[in-house]
Amino acid sequence: MSQSPPNRALPWLEPGQAFPPVEEAWKETDPAPGLLAAGGVLDVPTLVAAYSRGIFPWYSAGQPILWWSTDPRMVLETAAFRLHRSLRKTIMRLLREGRLEVRFDHGFERVIKACAHTVRDGQSGTWILPAMVDAYVRLHQTGVAHSVETWIDGELAGGLYCINLGAMVYGESMFSRRSDASKIALAALVGFCRAHALPLIDCQQNTAHLASLGGKLMARDAFSRHVRMALLHPTPRWNFTPIYWQHILSEDGSQA
Incomplete structure (x- = not known):
């Protein structure tokens, strides 16, 4: 995994905010390829909206909610x-x-x-x-x-x-x-x-x-x-x- 700084800041989602386009996920040259956004909430509407776009949450203890759209899949x-x-x-x-x-x-x-x-x-x-x-x-x-x-x-x-x-x-x-x-x-x-x-x-x-x-x-x-x-x-x-x-x-x- 590359340790170079990301080409752009990672979007922070407020509750209810729409996800950015999946094409804006971090690339291979970024620290975490496929990472799309952080924040938001894990309620039913947000999860349904995420999966409807091929986005999924994946994060560890001590981290904010992280949303991913990997390429390839x-x-x-x-x-x-x-x-x-x-x-x-x-x-x-x-x-x-x-x-x-x-x-x-x-x-x-x-x-x-x-x-x-x-x-x-x-x-x-x-x-x-x-x-x-x-x-x-x-x-x-x-x-x-x-x-x-x-x-x-x-x-x-x-x-x-x-x-x-x-x-x-x-x-x-x-x-x-x-x-x-x-x-x-x-x-x-x-x-x-x-x-x-x-x-x-x-x-x-x-x-x-x-x-x-x-x-x-x-x-x-x-x-x-x-x-x-x-x-x-x-x-x-x-x-x-x-x-x-x-x-x-x-x-x-x-x-x-």
Whole structure:
């Protein structure tokens, strides 16, 4: 990351103030590429306005709210999702034994708090601070934020939470208490997305793990165009039925 001074000052948002255009986010030559603005509030209207423009909050304890629009953007095209052969076998075995159940929105607050307390390689703390938890619980109560939960042997084993506006899905964070539980949740989400013609899941940050599952980088201008078009579509009803597994398990698209 470059340590040269930014080419322009970072905008400070007052509560209710509109976001600047995403093209004004800091560039590669700035200290934090993709950083768009600071300040504002984490209320429902602000968060909906942010995600409607492909902007997301991400900050640490002791910092103001920081708003980001990265370029390029890590995305997962649901048609390109790679279900590794070992995970496919695990899902099919658990389903055959009657031990696996996927639930949507059964325990959203439990999921986001579990994500907040998950220890991750290379991170000394969490960006899912109490204020973020409270904000996304309120967003969940409005039907915008959702949890995808992997239940194994009647216990919550892992999951993820995400945002859905129109035909656009924004993945936020995952956790596992048992091996592969978060990957199962992601596979279930992809099956749901395929069933409802939701073509893209935003992943925000580029990681080798996401790339191994089919994630790729997308230029911000292309991503922004996709978001604008996706918002024109209706939002699906969020529930999971076993038939959605057919959109994942019936394909011969597994990888070694």
